[in-house]
Amino acid sequence: MGRIYDSIDEHQRKWIANQSMFFVGTAPAATDGHVNVSPKGPIGSLRVLDDHTVAYLDIVGSGAETIAHIRENGRIVVMFCAFQGPPRILRLHGRGEVVLPGDEQFDELLQRGFHEPEAPEARRAIIVVHVQRIADSCGYGVPLLAYEGERPHSDLSTAKRLRVEGPDAMRNYEAKHNRVSIDGLPALS
Template sequence: MGKIHDRISDRLRKFIEAQPVYFVGTAPERGGHVNISPKGYADTFAVLDETTVAYLDLDGSGVETISHLRQNGRITLMFCAFSGSPNILRLYGTGRVVVPADPDFALLIKNFGPHPGVRSIIVVDCDRISDSCGFSVPFMSYEQDRTLLDEWAERKDVQQRRAYRAKNNRESIDGLPGLSAEETDPTSQHS
């Protein structure tokens, strides 16, 4: 029922692009809390090549993914078919955090739609690409994206977003470093 792939084929790319939601899993090196985050907005995910993907990391109440990746790099992305043929796709790999001050940020941001609350771009080099049946995943209907996160970020000026990030995104719930003081400035770069 399950299959391991050596690359993200056109079929897998189309499957990824058709999913309105995906999940990101990370964990600290030892102990601590495993984190799983749902992600939406179709224009925030990109397949960069046959083994590399990236997504926009938007403002949020926590900074677990950034903290875990900076500590150990381990990440898993999961896509589930909630309509059509049953399928679950997992992309296992090593992630890195690209912040606006990094040299490759300006090139990477061109892969995504404009969003006001971009903290970073997460780039994942996949070392295992596997799919499985998804026979028990329920059918669910997609209605539309929630626009609340973008609306929230648009209501905040630069100082308010900087203060929010300084308060909520400096360290993980387990005390691991998150965004540094220099990384709390909102970016004005968009695709």
């Protein structure tokens, strides 16, 4: 049986930091829109800011569903699963906020020590989650998996894009691929 907690306590902070990755779930307000779940990592790209706030450094990717959904309705859940050790799932439900490079808060948040991509141009946003519900559950159905390390593909892809297309390559990619969600909701301008 799962439990609901009043805040993100020290035990949960340590447990979160020991996971390899996390998942983010969002959905548009429309009933016919696409629900989105994104795997995120490494875990160092996420920081617990206080007892009711987490944030993660979002890098340029193939879509911008999370950003579009947050801008439309704010709903978000961050989920952690124990793939090693005792079974457990922890969900942080809340309201999201998109902080873009150039926003006043961005550089201040960046000081929190997020794991960074090799090229700073890969930074897309910092997603801040104002947590309203903290709940765990058993995780009995989550398999035991061995962590082997991080994949180099994201940094290699960014480096190649910058080398081939120049210093504006990531912003050009965003303009082409991250302007709207798959449902047509505005994401990045």
